[in-house]
Amino acid sequence: MDILYLLIPLSVVLVLAVLAGLWWAVDRGQFENVDQEAERILKDG
Amino acid sequence: MRRQHIAPSLWGMPQHSFDGFAGPGEPGGAPAPPEAALASGAALLDDPAEWPAFGRPLTEPATAAPSPDGAEGAVPGPPAPGPWESHVVLLGMHCAACALTIEEALRAVPGVAAADVSAATQRARVVWNPAQVRPSGWIGAVQAAGYRALPALDAFAREHRQREQRRALWRWLVAGFCMMQVMMYAWPAYQAMPGDLSLEMERLLRWASWVISLPVMLFACGPFFASAARDLRQRRIGMDLPVALGIAITFAVSTAGTFDPAGLFGREVYFDSLTMFVFFLLTGRWLELRLRGRTAGALEAVMNRLPDSVERRGPNGVFTRIATRRLAVGDTVRVLPGEAFPGDGRITCGSTQADEALLTGESTPVARPLGSTVAAGSYNLRAAVEVRIDGLGRDTRFGQIVALMESASLQKPRLAQLADRIARPFLGAVLLAAGLAAAWWWPSDPSHALMVAVAVLIVTCPCALSLATPVALLTASGTLARHGVLVRRLQALEAVAGVDTIAFDKTGTLTQGGLGLGRIEPAPEGGLTADQALSLAAALARHSLHPASRAIVLAAGPLAAAASGVRLADVQERPGSGLQAREADGALLKLGSARHAGVAAEPGAVPAVVLSRQRVRADGTLAAPESLARFALTEALRPEAAGVVADLRRAGVRVLLLSGDRDAAVQRVAQAAGICEAWGDCTPDDKLQRLQALQAQGRTVAMVGDGLNDGPVLAGAHVSFAFGRAVPLARARSDFVVPGEHLGQVAQTLLLARRATAVVRQNLAWAAGYNALCVPLAVAGCMPAWLAGLGMAASSLLVVLNASRLVRWSGEGLPCAVSAPVVADGSPPQPTGLRPAGEGA
Numbered sequence: 001m002d003i004l005y006l007l008i009p010l011s012v013v014l015v016l017a018v019l020a021g022l023w024w025a026v027d028r029g030q031f032e033n034v035d036q037e038a039e040r041i042l043k044d045g
Numbered sequence: 046m047r048r049q050h051i052a053p054s055l056w057g058m059p060q061h062s063f064d065g066f067a068g069p070g071e072p073g074g075a076p077a078p079p080e081a082a083l084a085s086g087a088a089l090l091d092d093p094a095e096w097p098a099f100g101r102p103l104t105e106p107a108t109a110a111p112s113p114d115g116a117e118g119a120v121p122g123p124p125a126p127g128p129w130e131s132h133v134v135l136l137g138m139h140c141a142a143c144a145l146t147i148e149e150a151l152r153a154v155p156g157v158a159a160a161d162v163s164a165a166t167q168r169a170r171v172v173w174n175p176a177q178v179r180p181s182g183w184i185g186a187v188q189a190a191g192y193r194a195l196p197a198l199d200a201f202a203r204e205h206r207q208r209e210q211r212r213a214l215w216r217w218l219v220a221g222f223c224m225m226q227v228m229m230y231a232w233p234a235y236q237a238m239p240g241d242l243s244l245e246m247e248r249l250l251r252w253a254s255w256v257i258s259l260p261v262m263l264f265a266c267g268p269f270f271a272s273a274a275r276d277l278r279q280r281r282i283g284m285d286l287p288v289a290l291g292i293a294i295t296f297a298v299s300t301a302g303t304f305d306p307a308g309l310f311g312r313e314v315y316f317d318s319l320t321m322f323v324f325f326l327l328t329g330r331w332l333e334l335r336l337r338g339r340t341a342g343a344l345e346a347v348m349n350r351l352p353d354s355v356e357r358r359g360p361n362g363v364f365t366r367i368a369t370r371r372l373a374v375g376d377t378v379r380v381l382p383g384e385a386f387p388g389d390g391r392i393t394c395g396s397t398q399a400d401e402a403l404l405t406g407e408s409t410p411v412a413r414p415l416g417s418t419v420a421a422g423s424y425n426l427r428a429a430v431e432v433r434i435d436g437l438g439r440d441t442r443f444g445q446i447v448a449l450m451e452s453a454s455l456q457k458p459r460l461a462q463l464a465d466r467i468a469r470p471f472l473g474a475v476l477l478a479a480g481l482a483a484a485w486w487w488p489s490d491p492s493h494a495l496m497v498a499v500a501v502l503i504v505t506c507p508c509a510l511s512l513a514t515p516v517a518l519l520t521a522s523g524t525l526a527r528h529g530v531l532v533r534r535l536q537a538l539e540a541v542a543g544v545d546t547i548a549f550d551k552t553g554t555l556t557q558g559g560l561g562l563g564r565i566e567p568a569p570e571g572g573l574t575a576d577q578a579l580s581l582a583a584a585l586a587r588h589s590l591h592p593a594s595r596a597i598v599l600a601a602g603p604l605a606a607a608a609s610g611v612r613l614a615d616v617q618e619r620p621g622s623g624l625q626a627r628e629a630d631g632a633l634l635k636l637g638s639a640r641h642a643g644v645a646a647e648p649g650a651v652p653a654v655v656l657s658r659q660r661v662r663a664d665g666t667l668a669a670p671e672s673l674a675r676f677a678l679t680e681a682l683r684p685e686a687a688g689v690v691a692d693l694r695r696a697g698v699r700v701l702l703l704s705g706d707r708d709a710a711v712q713r714v715a716q717a718a719g720i721c722e723a724w725g726d727c728t729p730d731d732k733l734q735r736l737q738a739l740q741a742q743g744r745t746v747a748m749v750g751d752g753l754n755d756g757p758v759l760a761g762a763h764v765s766f767a768f769g770r771a772v773p774l775a776r777a778r779s780d781f782v783v784p785g786e787h788l789g790q791v792a793q794t795l796l797l798a799r800r801a802t803a804v805v806r807q808n809l810a811w812a813a814g815y816n817a818l819c820v821p822l823a824v825a826g827c828m829p830a831w832l833a834g835l836g837m838a839a840s841s842l843l844v845v846l847n848a849s850r851l852v853r854w855s856g857e858g859l860p861c862a863v864s865a866p867v868v869a870d871g872s873p874p875q876p877t878g879l880r881p882a883g884e885g886a
């Protein structure tokens with residue numbers, strides 16, 4: 001079980017990395033127009 | 046740094062009015078300006094000095110954003126060589142597929158590097174290269190695709206709001222994600238039997254929880270602490286104070302438990318409760334923010350009426366087209382027919398008629414001779430005039446109207462005021478109860494005492510109580526705005542739910558505002574069918590804004606395509622009599638009064654217009670005019686009127702008709718609409734007396750009217766609707782404005798308001814019941830902090846979710862195209878159902 005002493009701090013780092021990723025997505029406006037992109041695939045060309 | 050020319054103001058509006066005078070929307074059902082004015086407006090945007098008003102250079106550093114100090118004195122610098130990013134408002138969009146079409150059209154323009162169209166906000170962001178294309182180029186491409194683009198002058202104000210929204214979303218995501226992770230770390234402690242978890246492992250998990258809670262405390266909780274600090278500085282008790290206090294105490298106790306398990310506050314930690322509580326709280330806040338944003342967006346669309354550009358007389362007497370925002374008081378401008386007046390002013394040359402529907406509620410054109418005053422936002426209908434500008438921006442009547450609408454959207458409903466009044470002493474009592482509870486438990490166990498206080502603080506947060514009313518009413522008004530009904534007073538939503546009697550005015554409400562086309566009588570000698578005559582007349586009538594012409598064009602509807610094939614030259618309008626034009630073979634076509642058309646007038650009371658043709662004789666002279674057809678004009682009952690009256694009856698509402706018109710005409714309309722109680726020949730005083738008599742019987746009366754005459758009656762009713770094109774905003778007396786010209790909206794407003802008040806009642810009952818149950822439990826120490834957090838957040842969330850049922854309200858029976866009544870090129874989308882009902886009846 002000693003591996004947990006590594007994994008738990010690692011998970012903290014992972015959470016911070018995910019938060020950074022979320023910030024990137026929010027800042028780029030990824031959540032602002034969620035309906036429109038779904039229709040893009042239906043459009044030819 | 047090279048000084049960039051900064052947009053000093055919003056096309057004649059002061060800088061700080063960005064939010065109110067939001068970007069160009071559609072001119073609420075008014076006559077669309079002629080194509081020529083539009084085209085020159087777009088060409089005007091090619092002036093590099095105008096670009097910063099609705100965009101900015103991409104290469105420029107962020108300091109290029111508008112700042113108040115970059116006002117009038119700023120020197121217009123040369124355009125930045127790099128690409129520009131501009132924002133435009135799009136009109137005529139209905140769905141996401143439209144957005145993709147516009148995107149394609151924009152990207153096909155050489156020089157446009159990127160184009161993003163948002164269907165949700167009806168806006169586009171265009172990145173373009175000044176070396177290859179000018180704004181008129183890509184705006185033209187949008188128009189060619191069948192939509193209309195206007196520069197989004199409020200782009201920066203919106204950007205600010207968008208930044209706020211993104212930050213709120215970001216806070217919410219941080220809280221949510223950290224909550225999940227803290228729960229994971231807390232799970233072993235929930236599950237472990239005594240001795241399962243080694244001491245080191247437990248400390249490690251607590252340390253990890255503490256680290257993950259930090260972003261929640263420092264970032265996600267920012268608004269609570271900021272607002273609590275503001276309240277403390279102003280020495281008052283705000284909603285966020287108990288919340289901030291609770292969060293701070295919980296975090297302090299948990300931190301002490303983590304780092305000093307043997308200390309005063311024991312070894313318990315509450316990171317799981319803390320993060321969950323914050324997450325639920327932020328969820329409620331975020332939903333509320335979104336709902337408010339949606340309501341604001343709907344109002345923006347209505348508030349734009351002023352022209353983008355105007356012809357100003359220079360010192361040498363030559364008129365040049367400039368942006369309206371460059372206009373100053375004292376300038377003389379020339380306003381063409383079909384354009385809106387840019388400011389309040391006095392006519393110095395020429396005379397005309399103006400459509401002041403927005404300002405006075407009077408839909409019939411008013412004469413504006415030389416020397417009379419004209420108002421900003423009204424339309425010049427007849428002839429080109431020169432106007433000396435006396436007032437601009439906020440100083441105009443139009444500016445005051447917009448300010449009025451803004452303040453209406455900020456008013457607090459009566460129930461909400463009541464809740465706020467209760468909330469303040471309630472908050473004081475909560476703080477006191479928390480303190481007393483802590484003091485009671487402190488001797489036995491300080492840690493437990495603090496957590497009891499936290500539970501009391503958190504569980505009793507009166508958020509739900511104060512959210513209950515505004516959330517429901519704002520949601521309802523947002524839904525109504527999307528369906529084309531503007532709520533001027535939020536209180537009116539409460540009042541309209543209790544309405545049991547509705548009084549309609551006839552002209553312009555039950556009947557269509559303008560004229561309708563009645564019977565078409567083709568002259569036997571003309572040799573045309575009714576449809577052919579109509580199509581020919583429509584081809585001529587297209588060139589005029591006269592109500593009779595509009596009626597003919599509207600009635601031609603499906604024939605309009607054929608009408609555009611008729612080639613006419615030399616079209617002239619003779620004010621007061623009619624139109625004339627030459628056909629391809631030289632024959633003179635006339636449409637108008639019998640005298641104008643040159644044919645014998647037929648006896649009969651029905652107003653009519655006549656279409657006649659003068660053929661060219663062999664020797665080149667014109668033959669005597671021969672009549673082609675007569676078009677009888679009627680006041681047309683709205684096609685939906687009877688259905689709406691029946692709907693209202695079913696909803697238990699008594700329907701009346703009060704009109705100043707001749708009694709016989711009123712009874713005929715009443716019969717057609719299915720109204721049993723109708724009074725004609727009413728003066729405004731009569732109407733008011735009838736209204737007051739009904740009110741004396743204990744009835745709650747709503748009045749639906751449109752005209753100037755209805756002013757006192759609208760004010761006297763419990764609830765008032767201003768209907769149709771004549772939007773009497775300036776009179777500030779109607780509670781609802783229905784610019785979409787559909788009677789069904791009145792009935793739907795009533796139904797939605799009933800739903801909304803039901804929701805408010807449910808919300809208030811829930812919030813009060815919840816507090817009554819939970820406060821004693823918390824004080825007694827029976828409620829752990831995590832449960833308090835969950836309960837509090839759940840109660841707020843339940844209130845918001847309950848209100849959001851009103852968003853999804855489908856508005857059964859409402860026409861979905863109502864929100865887009867006018868298209869740029871003067872050819873409104875014409876539902877075939879608009880053919881006057883009088884014709885069939």
